[in-house]
Amino acid sequence: MCGIVGLFLKDASLEPRLGALLAGMLGTMCDRGPDSAGFAVYGDEAQGNVKLTLRLQKGISPDAVRRAVDEAAGTPVGVVSHGTHLVLSVPSDEEGAARAALSRLGSDVAVVGSGRRMEIFKEVGRPDAVAERFRLAQMSGTHGIGHTRMATESAVTTDGAHPFSTGADQCLVHNGSLSNHNTLRRELVREGLGFETENDSEVAAGYLTSKLRQGQSLKDALQSSLSDLDGFFTFVVGTEKGFAVLRDPIACKPAVMAETSRWVAFGTEYRALVDLPGIEEARVWEPEPATVYVWERA
Amino acid sequence: MPTVDLGVVPIRELNATLHALKPDSNETHWNVLNPRGKHAIAVGLDIPVTVEIEGSVGYYCAGMNKHARIIVNGSAGQGLAENMMSGLVHVKGDASSAAGATACGGLLVIDGNASARCGISLRGLDIVVKGSVGHMTGFMAQAGNIVVLGDAGDALGDSIYEARIFVRGSVRGLGTDCVEKEMREEHKVLLRKLLDAAGLPETDVSSFRRYGSARKLYNFHIDNVGAY
Numbered sequence: 001m002c003g004i005v006g007l008f009l010k011d012a013s014l015e016p017r018l019g020a021l022l023a024g025m026l027g028t029m030c031d032r033g034p035d036s037a038g039f040a041v042y043g044d045e046a047q048g049n050v051k052l053t054l055r056l057q058k059g060i061s062p063d064a065v066r067r068a069v070d071e072a073a074g075t076p077v078g079v080v081s082h083g084t085h086l087v088l089s090v091p092s093d094e095e096g097a098a099r100a101a102l103s104r105l106g107s108d109v110a111v112v113g114s115g116r117r118m119e120i121f122k123e124v125g126r127p128d129a130v131a132e133r134f135r136l137a138q139m140s141g142t143h144g145i146g147h148t149r150m151a152t153e154s155a156v157t158t159d160g161a162h163p164f165s166t167g168a169d170q171c172l173v174h175n176g177s178l179s180n181h182n183t184l185r186r187e188l189v190r191e192g193l194g195f196e197t198e199n200d201s202e203v204a205a206g207y208l209t210s211k212l213r214q215g216q217s218l219k220d221a222l223q224s225s226l227s228d229l230d231g232f233f234t235f236v237v238g239t240e241k242g243f244a245v246l247r248d249p250i251a252c253k254p255a256v257m258a259e260t261s262r263w264v265a266f267g268t269e270y271r272a273l274v275d276l277p278g279i280e281e282a283r284v285w286e287p288e289p290a291t292v293y294v295w296e297r298a
Numbered sequence: 299m300p301t302v303d304l305g306v307v308p309i310r311e312l313n314a315t316l317h318a319l320k321p322d323s324n325e326t327h328w329n330v331l332n333p334r335g336k337h338a339i340a341v342g343l344d345i346p347v348t349v350e351i352e353g354s355v356g357y358y359c360a361g362m363n364k365h366a367r368i369i370v371n372g373s374a375g376q377g378l379a380e381n382m383m384s385g386l387v388h389v390k391g392d393a394s395s396a397a398g399a400t401a402c403g404g405l406l407v408i409d410g411n412a413s414a415r416c417g418i419s420l421r422g423l424d425i426v427v428k429g430s431v432g433h434m435t436g437f438m439a440q441a442g443n444i445v446v447l448g449d450a451g452d453a454l455g456d457s458i459y460e461a462r463i464f465v466r467g468s469v470r471g472l473g474t475d476c477v478e479k480e481m482r483e484e485h486k487v488l489l490r491k492l493l494d495a496a497g498l499p500e501t502d503v504s505s506f507r508r509y510g511s512a513r514k515l516y517n518f519h520i521d522n523v524g525a526y
Contacts, residue, residue, distance in 0.1 A: 271335035286413045
């Protein structure tokens with residue numbers, strides 16, 4: 001089943017409320033995916049820095065991570081703690097050194113996402129509890145996407161929770177299942193992409209990363225995926241400036257979109273959208289099958 | 299006129315209240331407030347009352363409806379009026395996929411568009427969509443009528459049995475074993491009746507085309523034996 005929500009703001013005055021609106025949407029989708037949840041928020045850019053979102057196991061303290069990265073970067077890095085997750089702001093040219101230091105810390109630390117603006121949080125548990133744990137309602141930003149998971153293709157673990165991020169400021173959430181993900185993963189690995197899980201949705205994320213690296217636009221990358229991905233899917237994708245939606249040609253995974261002059265929103269069900277400001281006047285529609293929808297900030 | 303606010307009353311309680319109504323009940327017009335896309339609103343009714351829902355509903359609204367008139371002043375999610383037996387379901391907005399699925403009788407009117415698989419496996423319901431319908435509309439439809447004032451998506455009437463499909467706009471593509479058929483006088487009379495019932499007395503029947511089964515999938519053809 002799974003539930004997806006996404007919100008892309010056009011009106012900057014709503015940015016302080018992004019997290020609160022997204023949290024409300026995610027909470028409504030609890031019963032579509034009670035296993036685990038996750039979300040990505042595109043917040044403020046830290047000039048000259050890259051944000052690394054880390055997930056820490058019990059065996060390691062945030063302080064130990066900070067010390068290791070400070071030392072590797074040769075300067076104190078910014079640290080914001082969100083429960084099990086830690087967001088580091090590292091000078092862009094020290095990203096490699098920071099990542100090397102993190103990998104030396106072993107399997108207690110996982111980098112779940114990176115980018116100039118994107119932060120990713122995911123955890124096993126009921127989506128409303130997950131959102132609460134990370135204080136999503138307090139976050140601000142320009143756009144965000146979230147996912148509530150009912151696992152089918154791989155285990156209920158935090159690693160299997162969405163969104164999946166395989167490139168800087170890129171993330172993807174997926175409702176459905178892909179059938180050619182193993183073949184595609186092997187091809188992408190040969191291209192040099194790395195995967196953290198056996199999950200089919202991570203392969204879709206990796207596929208888009210590969211196409212974007214080749215210079216395709218977000219719209220073209222999604223268009224190509226229609227011929228290269230086999231299976232059922234509704235995708236919602238975030239990039240630093242973009243927000244996109246795609247359904248497979250059969251379109252059996254539900255999707256509703258709404259748009260006003262202030263925002264564009266995606267929900268697996270209309271229920272997820274009912275608390276958005278001005279929903280009564282919004283244009284509400286069901287995205288067409290095999291049709292790419294993209295919104296991008298200037 | 300009883301009013302039920304779904305912001306306060308759980309869906310199960312609303313449905314149980316409607317199920318408990320006696321045929322001679324004087325409470326014949328119910329208003330339902332704050333549906334907010336919730337699922338299974340006004341399902342399983344078996345009594346000639348009117349239920350008017352103020353806003354958009356989620357999945358399976360008016361499912362299995364018998365005798366009741368259910369009006370949605372908004373849009374509807376998947377499986378609207380699924381397996382409906384009789385009565386009227388009227389949605390003022392759009393309907394998501396599988397509207398009228400497997401339904402046996404009555405009239406379903408959708409003022410806006412219906413998405414994929416509208417009238418899938420239809421068994422006798424009449425559906426009038428004032429807008430357009432999505433792909434695989436009328437898939438395996440056995441009996442009943444589907445009238446579309448707008449356009450139809452891909453694979454219209456795929457594997458259709460004896461249901462009739464009338465489309466006024468364009469058809470992106472016909473499904474397997476679905477063909478355009480001659481609009482004879484009897485079909486014009488039938489279509490007139492359906493349009494009148496849907497409150498469309500001004501709509502001209504001669505602007506529609508009729509689609510139905512070529513009946514080539516009904517029997518095994520010995521020529522195809524090699525395929526098995």
